[in-house]
Amino acid sequence: MQGAWSPAAAGVQSLHEAGILSNSNGRGRTQLPPPQGCRYGDYWTTFLVGGGHLALQQGTVFPGDLAVCHGQAWVIQRSPASGAPAGTIKPGDSWQVAANGVFEGRAYRAGGQVVHYGGSYYHFFLPRDARSMAGPLRPGVYWIGDSMAAFARAAALRTMPGVSVDALNSAGSLEIASVFAYRTLTGAADRRTVVVWAGQNTEDKWWETDAALAQIRAITRQRGQRLVVMTPVGRREFTFNGQRLVGKWQEFLKAGSNLRVGLVQTQALVRREFPGQAIDSRAVVLAAVQAHPDAFAGPDLQFPGMSELQTARRFGLVPLSIYQDPVRNGFPRQAKFAGYWSQSGLPSQVAPGAYYVRSGGGVPGNLIAAVNGQPHEFPMGSRNSVVHFAGPNAGIANDALVAAVARLAGN
Numbered sequence: 001m002q003g004a005w006s007p008a009a010a011g012v013q014s015l016h017e018a019g020i021l022s023n024s025n026g027r028g029r030t031q032l033p034p035p036q037g038c039r040y041g042d043y044w045t046t047f048l049v050g051g052g053h054l055a056l057q058q059g060t061v062f063p064g065d066l067a068v069c070h071g072q073a074w075v076i077q078r079s080p081a082s083g084a085p086a087g088t089i090k091p092g093d094s095w096q097v098a099a100n101g102v103f104e105g106r107a108y109r110a111g112g113q114v115v116h117y118g119g120s121y122y123h124f125f126l127p128r129d130a131r132s133m134a135g136p137l138r139p140g141v142y143w144i145g146d147s148m149a150a151f152a153r154a155a156a157l158r159t160m161p162g163v164s165v166d167a168l169n170s171a172g173s174l175e176i177a178s179v180f181a182y183r184t185l186t187g188a189a190d191r192r193t194v195v196v197w198a199g200q201n202t203e204d205k206w207w208e209t210d211a212a213l214a215q216i217r218a219i220t221r222q223r224g225q226r227l228v229v230m231t232p233v234g235r236r237e238f239t240f241n242g243q244r245l246v247g248k249w250q251e252f253l254k255a256g257s258n259l260r261v262g263l264v265q266t267q268a269l270v271r272r273e274f275p276g277q278a279i280d281s282r283a284v285v286l287a288a289v290q291a292h293p294d295a296f297a298g299p300d301l302q303f304p305g306m307s308e309l310q311t312a313r314r315f316g317l318v319p320l321s322i323y324q325d326p327v328r329n330g331f332p333r334q335a336k337f338a339g340y341w342s343q344s345g346l347p348s349q350v351a352p353g354a355y356y357v358r359s360g361g362g363v364p365g366n367l368i369a370a371v372n373g374q375p376h377e378f379p380m381g382s383r384n385s386v387v388h389f390a391g392p393n394a395g396i397a398n399d400a401l402v403a404a405v406a407r408l409a410g411n
Contacts, residue, residue, distance in 0.1 A: 002093050005080040007101030007108050012068040012075050014104050015041030021061065022047040023054055032056060038069035043077070043104070049121055049170045052086070064123025066104060077103065080114055081123045091117055091178040094128065106130075117182035119175030122168060124182045135187060137225065138162070141409050142189045144180050145197030146171045148233070151389045155398040160406050162191065173198040173205070173212035180216055184223070193409040194220050197230040197281070200387065203249065204262035210269050228408045230279045230401070231267045236323055236386035238302070238365035240340075245302055245357070245365055245381075247317045253282055254316025279404045285318050288400035295393050301326065302357055302365050302380065304337035321393040323386045330371045331355070331378055341368055346375040 007013075021029055021044050032044060044067040046054065053060050056074075058067065064079030080095040093116045097108045106127060108114060113128035140162020143149055150167030157163060166188075168179055176198045183189040196216055199209040213229060220227045234249030252261045259265050270278045289296050289312045296308040296319050303311045308319035320326075327333055335355040341347065342360030346368060350356065355369040358381070365381020379385045389397045 001113075002080065002089070002095050004098045005095040005114060006098040007077070007103035008099045010068070010070075010075050010077045012070045012077050013041050013102035014043035014066045014068045014077055015102060016043065017045065017105065018042040018069075019044050020047050021045070021054060021056075021067065023049060023052070030054065032058070032067055032074050035069060035072050035074050038072070038074075040069060040071075041102075042069040043067060044074075045104070047121065047169075063121055064125070079103070079123055080125060081116060086121070089116055089123065091119070091174075091181075097127075117185075118179050119171060121170060122175055122179050124179065126182070126185060130185060135190060137192045137223065138190050140164070140191040141193045141195055141405065142166070142183075142191040143195040143197070143405070144168070144176055144183070144189070145195075145230070146176065146201050147388060148200055149197050151394065152398045152401055155395070155402045156405070159399070159402055160409075164188075164191065170201060172202045173209040174202075177212035177215040181219060184219055191225070193226045193228060195228045195230065195405050195409065198232075199263065199266045200232040200235075202262070203232070203234075206262045206265035206269060209266050210273075213270070213273070226277075226409065227274070228277055228279065228405060229270050229274045230281050230405070231270050232263055233282045233285065233318060234263050235383060236318060236320065236365075236381075237383055238381050240342075240359040240364045245359070247315055250282060250317050251315050277408065279401070279408065281401060282316070282318060284400050284404045285322065285397045286312055286316065288396050289319060289322075292393075292396055295396060296321065301331075301335070301355070301367060304357070318397070319393065320380065320386070321391045322389050322397045323394075324380065324391045326367060326378055326380065329378060330376070331367060332369055335369055346377060348375070350375045 046061045046065045048063045053062050058074045059076050062082045064081050066077040067074045068077045081089045094113045097112045099110050101108055114125050115128050117124040142164055144166040147169040149165055153165040156165055202208045234253050237248055238245040239248050249263055252258050252264050293309055300306050300308045300311045311317045332353050335353055338354040338356050340359040341356040344361035350370040355367050358366040363382045367378040367380050
């Protein structure tokens with residue numbers, strides 16, 4: 001028991017969801033709209049990556065807090081977990097309800113309890129005595145995952161009938177499992193097929209992904225749902241071995257032999273525990289690369305002298321053009337490799353149309369080129385720069401993944 005909580009403390013009731021306030025990847029708005037014309041009880045939920053806060057004119061909101069329309073003004077209705085440091089609130093934590101009230105469309109009564117579902121960034125609550133509102137299963141696919149699912153959402157909605165995608169940016173595997181349990185209780189995860197894409201954010205914690213998938217499997221078995229599990233792609237992140245960049249995640253996944261690497265262990269356990277239900281996301285994307293050789297015939301900037309198709313075949317690397325477009329960010333077109341750069345800081349000058357690949361003194365894999373005559377470093381190799389499919393060839397990858405899901409889902 002965490003303590004007492006009153007849903008009526010702000011003198012408001014949150015009745016009708018109007019939108020999402022967020023600091024993450026277009027997940028929602030960063031500011032509230034003008035309150036003029038809002039209905040009494042309209043509310044905005046709060047989704048904040050990092051478990052931090054968002055400063056609004058009306059005050060500071062934390063994950064789980066609501067902004068509620070009351071008398072043509074927005075008023076903050078605090079959640080039970082409001083202001084708690086990230087990671088201190090766990091699924092199953094509970095609070096005593098101090099007064100009657102309505103929070104996020106659900107009535108609470110004094111003397112009852114409210115229970116937390118979700119993780120550090122996803123605070124969801126239900127009354128202790130809540131019964132599952134999940135009705136009969138419907139045709140279609142419920143797809144839940146971390147932010148990778150957000151980038152595949154458009155392709156899924158375009159090509160797969162009856163699909164809903166729940167993308168939980170920055171979520172770890174256990175957060176995905178707890179949110180899935182919440183979605184099941186509230187009736188949102190009511191499709192006949194459940195697709196889970198987890199493990200990308202818990203790269204070295206394969207045991208966490210294992211535990212999360214076990215929880216999800218138990219729920220889907222009880223509900224009679226078909227379960228499909230997608231293994232992580234692995235980030236295009238590098239070390240340098242003195243000769244070339246080494247794709248620290250994807251090359252290990254290609255080899256599949258070093259079980260001391262978390263993603264390799266995750267890949268092995270999914271293949272073992274979910275035979276006939278698993279999708280090797282990296283392998284699916286690489287097969288799509290092979291099927292579109294012309295699209296990947298251009299140079300791989302991080303591997304001088306090799307094309308993206310060649311590095312995909314030789315090292316098992318998902319091409320950079322699936323992740324990013326350096327030229328869009330100012331990198332010179334048809335730039336020529338000038339060497340590796342291992343010193344901290346930047347060269348004093350870089351010749352026009354030339355570039356360096358960072359091999360040390362910073363993030364291996366970053367590119368250095370001149371922009372308006374001044375040396376500039378492009379973040380192409382860091383942990384968070386090369387994870388989402390957002391480059392010019394992203395559609396090829398996302399379409400291939402959705403097609404793989406459709407095949408296993410029977411759609």
